[in-house]
Amino acid sequence: MIDLYTAATPNGQKIHIMLEETDLEYQEHYVSIDKGEQFDPDFLEISPNNKIPAIVDHDGPEGETVSVFESGCILLYLAEKTGQFLPSAPLARIETLEWLFWQMGGFGPMLGQAHHFRAYAPERIQYAYDRYSNEAARLYQVLDRRLDGRDYVAAGMYTIADMAIFPWCRLHNRQGQQLGDHPNVQRWFDTVSARPAVIRDMEKLEDKADQKNWSDQDWSNLFGAEQYRPR
Numbered sequence: 001m002i003d004l005y006t007a008a009t010p011n012g013q014k015i016h017i018m019l020e021e022t023d024l025e026y027q028e029h030y031v032s033i034d035k036g037e038q039f040d041p042d043f044l045e046i047s048p049n050n051k052i053p054a055i056v057d058h059d060g061p062e063g064e065t066v067s068v069f070e071s072g073c074i075l076l077y078l079a080e081k082t083g084q085f086l087p088s089a090p091l092a093r094i095e096t097l098e099w100l101f102w103q104m105g106g107f108g109p110m111l112g113q114a115h116h117f118r119a120y121a122p123e124r125i126q127y128a129y130d131r132y133s134n135e136a137a138r139l140y141q142v143l144d145r146r147l148d149g150r151d152y153v154a155a156g157m158y159t160i161a162d163m164a165i166f167p168w169c170r171l172h173n174r175q176g177q178q179l180g181d182h183p184n185v186q187r188w189f190d191t192v193s194a195r196p197a198v199i200r201d202m203e204k205l206e207d208k209a210d211q212k213n214w215s216d217q218d219w220s221n222l223f224g225a226e227q228y229r230p231r
């Protein structure tokens with residue numbers, strides 16, 4: 001049994017998809033990050049960086065209970081636990097991890113900044129707005145070239161790399177991107193969107209999506225004084 005600490009965000013969605021794909025038994029716990037629940041000491045024990053997602057696996061290695069934070073590490077953990085969605089052949093494995101790390105180190109963080117400066121910043125800072133919109137466009141071009149002639153991002157199969165990248169592409173409008181400008185990304189996006197596990201997951205998260213009508217305190221929890229208060 002796995003406890004999943006999550007919210008309806010791209011990083012949370014990655015893990016929902018993997019859990020739905022693998023049929024592992026899991027229980028969701030929604031963490032209201034706009035209400036500051038990520039700073040709860042019990043949650044910080046599991047996720048010291050005060051971010052979702054995190055999991056607690058009560059049937060971890062050698063029967064131990066183990067907690068894991070960072071979505072890329074959780075995907076890797078679950079892939080190794082189940083033997084699914086991460087090929088074991090060395091070349092295919094490293095290719096998959098390469099694109100997983102590309103998402104974790106670049107595509108996610110840069111698109112997150114694009115969201116911030118395009119949608120959440122209290123004022124429009126043109127330099128930041130342009131920088132992250134341009135970087136988003138560049139990253140989508142990298143992905144589009146990668147998917148040219150390929151069904152999936154790595155290893156010739158659907159892997160944890162696709163699961164990591166896909167939820168961020170769902171929010172392309174918020175990043176100032178049109179999938180129609182990236183036809184290989186569009187084709188791959190349609191393929192992944194049609195997977196039953198992904199459909200189940202999107203239905204589940206639909207009514208959990210943040211409405212973004214944050215109070216001042218909510219905004220402070222996420223981006224202001226409360227976020228940076230020494231703990």
Ligand SMILES: N[C@@H](CCC(=O)N[C@@H](CS)C(=O)NCC(=O)O)C(=O)O
Pocket residue numbers: 007009010011012033038050051052053069070071072221222227
């Ligand atoms: N690198 C982390 C990023 C996770 C992350 O940014 N989570 C956001 C929601 S998508 C969060 O929990 N934010 C709350 C906060 O920063 O206090 C991962 O991939 O797990």
